[in-house]
Amino acid sequence: MSKKILIAPSILAGDFAAMGKSVAALSIWGADMVHCDVMDGVYVPNITFGMPMIKAIRKHTTLPLDVHLMIVEPEKYIQEFIDAGADRICFHPETCKDPIAQLNGIKAKGVKAGIAINADVLCEPYLDLLKHCDFIMLMSVQAGYGGQSFIPKTLEKIKVVDAFIKENNLDVDIEIDGGINENNVQSVIDAGVSIIVAGSSVYKSLNPPSTIEKLRGSKARQVA
Numbered sequence: 001m002s003k004k005i006l007i008a009p010s011i012l013a014g015d016f017a018a019m020g021k022s023v024a025a026l027s028i029w030g031a032d033m034v035h036c037d038v039m040d041g042v043y044v045p046n047i048t049f050g051m052p053m054i055k056a057i058r059k060h061t062t063l064p065l066d067v068h069l070m071i072v073e074p075e076k077y078i079q080e081f082i083d084a085g086a087d088r089i090c091f092h093p094e095t096c097k098d099p100i101a102q103l104n105g106i107k108a109k110g111v112k113a114g115i116a117i118n119a120d121v122l123c124e125p126y127l128d129l130l131k132h133c134d135f136i137m138l139m140s141v142q143a144g145y146g147g148q149s150f151i152p153k154t155l156e157k158i159k160v161v162d163a164f165i166k167e168n169n170l171d172v173d174i175e176i177d178g179g180i181n182e183n184n185v186q187s188v189i190d191a192g193v194s195i196i197v198a199g200s201s202v203y204k205s206l207n208p209p210s211t212i213e214k215l216r217g218s219k220a221r222q223v224a
Contacts, residue, residue, distance in 0.1 A: 005196060007196050010177070011023060012048060015203075030212050058085030064088060069090065075097065099129055103133060112134040113135075115133055127164045130161075138177070162191065174192050182211065
């Protein structure tokens with residue numbers, strides 16, 4: 001049976017002047033998680049927010065906070081993000097000296113741990129890390145900015161990761177981030193994705209609840 005499709009709207013597309021309301025709205029709209037893009041201006045050419053923002057929005061939602069660290073040396077800050085209220089943390093393994101130690105450390109704190117693979121990074125060198133992960137985040141745009149178009153070749157990367165997970169009998173979710181909308185979501189679900197990050201398509205929608213339901217795809221269903 002297919003896994004339930006979860007929707008994690010990215011607050012990068014929300015109203016930064018009213019972030020509390022932007023986050024609280026996600027529960028009303030039927031989202032499953034709140035996706036938080038943390039950028040340092042070093043690993044990616046943009047700066048967003050850090051631990052104080054995570055701590056602040058934690059007060060406005062009971063939904064899990066899905067924190068994507070697009071930063072160098074994430075090991076310096078992971079504990080602080082956990083303390084701020086992160087429920088799920090992923091980082092880019094090439095930015096970290098000892099990814100396995102960090103993944104195991106995150107899970108030891110009761111937080112879901114994952115790796116993130118940028119659009120221009122091959123996934124094959126990092127597949128063995130999945131044995132230490134709860135999920136993997138695949139970027140379908142170049143990390144750093146919202147509102148980009150989906151990169152079609154990401155579908156092949158999803159299939160490679162999905163095959164590895166199945167071959168090794170792993171309980172690892174595949175999460176996709178970048179350019180996902182109602183028109184292409186079914187293709188990534190069919191390829192093996194079970195967690196959809198969507199920013200602009202949700203926050204700029206005239207009917208966010210309807211958009212979130214459509215993003216679940218026609219074949220999404222709960223595991224028996």
